[in-house]
Amino acid sequence: MAGSEFQLIQSYFSEPEQVQRADLILGIGDDCAIVAPEEQTHLAFSIDTLISGVHFPHNTSADAVAYKSLAVNLSDLAAMGAEPAWFTLSLTLPGDDQWDPVFREQWLKQFSCSLFKLAGEHNIQLIGGDTTHGALSVTIQVCGYLEQGKGLKRSTAQTGDIIAVTGELGAAALGLDIILQKNSEQYSCLSDDDKQQAVNALNYPQARIKEGLYLKEAAHSAVDLSDGLLSDLGHILTASDVGAELQLETLPLANALSCLSKYQAWEKALTGGDDYELCFTLAKNDWLKVKQQFPHFAAIGHITAEKALCLVKADGQEYKINAKGYDHFG
Amino acid sequence: MAGSEFQLIQSYFSEPEQVQRADLILGIGDDCAIVAPEEQTHLAFSIDTLISGVHFPHNTSADAVAYKSLAVNLSDLAAMGAEPAWFTLSLTLPGDDQWDPVFREQWLKQFSCSLFKLAGEHNIQLIGGDTTHGALSVTIQVCGYLEQGKGLKRSTAQTGDIIAVTGELGAAALGLDIILQKNSEQYSCLSDDDKQQAVNALNYPQARIKEGLYLKEAAHSAVDLSDGLLSDLGHILTASDVGAELQLETLPLANALSCLSKYQAWEKALTGGDDYELCFTLAKNDWLKVKQQFPHFAAIGHITAEKALCLVKADGQEYKINAKGYDHFG
Numbered sequence: 001m002a003g004s005e006f007q008l009i010q011s012y013f014s015e016p017e018q019v020q021r022a023d024l025i026l027g028i029g030d031d032c033a034i035v036a037p038e039e040q041t042h043l044a045f046s047i048d049t050l051i052s053g054v055h056f057p058h059n060t061s062a063d064a065v066a067y068k069s070l071a072v073n074l075s076d077l078a079a080m081g082a083e084p085a086w087f088t089l090s091l092t093l094p095g096d097d098q099w100d101p102v103f104r105e106q107w108l109k110q111f112s113c114s115l116f117k118l119a120g121e122h123n124i125q126l127i128g129g130d131t132t133h134g135a136l137s138v139t140i141q142v143c144g145y146l147e148q149g150k151g152l153k154r155s156t157a158q159t160g161d162i163i164a165v166t167g168e169l170g171a172a173a174l175g176l177d178i179i180l181q182k183n184s185e186q187y188s189c190l191s192d193d194d195k196q197q198a199v200n201a202l203n204y205p206q207a208r209i210k211e212g213l214y215l216k217e218a219a220h221s222a223v224d225l226s227d228g229l230l231s232d233l234g235h236i237l238t239a240s241d242v243g244a245e246l247q248l249e250t251l252p253l254a255n256a257l258s259c260l261s262k263y264q265a266w267e268k269a270l271t272g273g274d275d276y277e278l279c280f281t282l283a284k285n286d287w288l289k290v291k292q293q294f295p296h297f298a299a300i301g302h303i304t305a306e307k308a309l310c311l312v313k314a315d316g317q318e319y320k321i322n323a324k325g326y327d328h329f330g
Numbered sequence: 331m332a333g334s335e336f337q338l339i340q341s342y343f344s345e346p347e348q349v350q351r352a353d354l355i356l357g358i359g360d361d362c363a364i365v366a367p368e369e370q371t372h373l374a375f376s377i378d379t380l381i382s383g384v385h386f387p388h389n390t391s392a393d394a395v396a397y398k399s400l401a402v403n404l405s406d407l408a409a410m411g412a413e414p415a416w417f418t419l420s421l422t423l424p425g426d427d428q429w430d431p432v433f434r435e436q437w438l439k440q441f442s443c444s445l446f447k448l449a450g451e452h453n454i455q456l457i458g459g460d461t462t463h464g465a466l467s468v469t470i471q472v473c474g475y476l477e478q479g480k481g482l483k484r485s486t487a488q489t490g491d492i493i494a495v496t497g498e499l500g501a502a503a504l505g506l507d508i509i510l511q512k513n514s515e516q517y518s519c520l521s522d523d524d525k526q527q528a529v530n531a532l533n534y535p536q537a538r539i540k541e542g543l544y545l546k547e548a549a550h551s552a553v554d555l556s557d558g559l560l561s562d563l564g565h566i567l568t569a570s571d572v573g574a575e576l577q578l579e580t581l582p583l584a585n586a587l588s589c590l591s592k593y594q595a596w597e598k599a600l601t602g603g604d605d606y607e608l609c610f611t612l613a614k615n616d617w618l619k620v621k622q623q624f625p626h627f628a629a630i631g632h633i634t635a636e637k638a639l640c641l642v643k644a645d646g647q648e649y650k651i652n653a654k655g656y657d658h659f660g
Contacts, residue, residue, distance in 0.1 A: 026481060032376040032474075033374065034373070034374050034375075045365065045418060047418040049420040054463060079362070086375070090378070132381050137464065139469045239359070
């Protein structure tokens with residue numbers, strides 16, 4: 001790493017952080033970081049790479065890139081019912097031929113501010129990293145505590161379980177359309193506030209950590225919605241060797257979808273990615289208790305023994321969907 | 331991820347592996363992996379990204395890319411005296427416009443074979459990952475066990491310590507010259523075997539795990555040599571707030587450097603990167619014991635109270651070097 005670059009990274013990532021965890025023995029600056037895990041706990045690990053132009057549009061602000069990179073990893077912890085503890089960051093930045101030094105410094109400042117702010121909210125500490133030159137990409141690995149035997153897996157849904165989600169669906173996919181100026185004539189009825197809300201849903205997803213910690217006691221299985229409800233619920237069905245029936249009218253559609261037709265809105269909610277809500281299954285008897293605690297959670301269907309994913313309208317008719325799940329890859 | 335791609339990844343990275351650790355509760359295939367760390371141990375974490383064209387030449391074989399990506403991370407564990415346990419992999423592969431499907435499948439097969447072979451040698455298990463499309467790069471995060479209070483840090487070198495290294499220096503830098511066909515007239519005296527050895531040193535670095543586990547009892551400080559001896563020893567000196575004197579004639583030069591002048595060979599050993607030997611410091615009294623155990627370790631100087639790095643020839647004259655440390659960045 002070039003000298004000035006090294007100092008820049010040092011100054012933005014080694015400064016005293018908001019989070020100072022007691023279980024960290026040695027932080028950034030040696031060959032490895034050292035942590036002292038609490039006794040009799042398990043640890044949950046997840047790693048995700050976000051690449052400019054693939055997982056976020058090239059013109060996304062450094063603030064949003066940082067937020068989203070950490071949030072999508074936190075969301076994986078949430079989907080297991082884990083409590084965030086530490087993370088590492090591998091940052092690949094464009095070379096001097098593409099980014100001038102002033103821009104790079106501004107970018108790093110914004111990026112690190114946003115990253116440490118979100119980390120502070122979840123009490124997760126940056127403990128190490130790597131920096132290289134290349135096409136802009138951010139790889140974060142998170143590690144969190146999990147009570148022994150309490151992890152929310154995908155493989156443990158049971159026939160008869162209620163299927164529910166932690167919040168509204170479809171806003172992030174709408175936000176991506178708006179940024180890419182796709183279908184803009186359709187969205188002419190949206191207010192600027194609605195549009196901004198949709199773009200924020202895409203750029204600043206809320207990791208449902210608190211919800212995951214609660215659900216690890218009540219739910220049978222869970223997954224986070226990164227690739228779209230159909231695709232991600234599909235992972236639960238495959239892993240648990242079951243099927244599902246979804247009641248389309250019960251899908252909690254994001255407000256911003258209101259200018260779309262019912263069918264268009266369903267497609268966004270079913271196949272749009274980047275929602276980062278949790279989709280979980282639980283015994284019917286436990287649903288009322290959960291709903292009292294979190295009134296905005298929505299039941300959207302149930303697990304069936306027959307191994308298919310069936311979408312049903314209020315009139316009892318089955319609804320066929322053409323679109324596939326959200327595809328980041330390529 | 332596209333369907334066929336997903337299956338490809340599945341088939342190469344989810345097959346039964348050589349390593350099946352008892353402390354892994356849940357492996358690849360859920361939102362997070364879950365591990366059950368041994369009680370009363372610390373954990374060491376390190377993350378490194380290797381980018382095609384920056385950290386390895388574009389035409390490097392998949393076998394070597396996999397080997398090196400894991401080995402450089404294992405080397406960080408070695409430098410702390412940690413015992414490898416688990417790793418995650420984030421793999422970014424070129425899209426269909428650059429890699430045809432047959433080539434990708436061959437590449438993934440070679441890559442995963444090589445990765446799991448090295449993982450098997452060190453009893454470290456792949457527990458999770460991510461795959462995306464973009465310029466070829468590999469990010470690996472390793473995690474290993476460390477006895478409480480036994481981590482080999484950079485900040486604990488003491489005045490009077492012997493400075494030593496675990497093996498020969500300079501071969502990898504020579505290997506890079508050979509691959510890039512730099513200074514080829516100088517290397518005309520090298521045999522094909524010597525050349526191959528130098529290229530192998532670059533592509534297949536040996537992580538000194540066993541040596542690190544031994545040294546954590548005996549040494550005061552350690553670092554692994556990724557950016558070149560001067561640069562990496564410099565990290566120890568800065569962190570420990572001390573200086574060093576190196577005796578140039580004691581540098582353990584790789585055989586393949588024999589066709590270079592003494593001064594050229596020193597420069598390769600001092601500033602060439604990618605050696606992945608350990609450089610460590612220890613009390614004079616402990617050196618003989620260590621040397622008996624590992625006869626090929628070489629003492630190359632000592633730690634001084636004066637905060638400078640001084641290079642001394644056999645005649646007592648100081649030697650000034652122009653080259654800077656190896657610079658991966660950019």
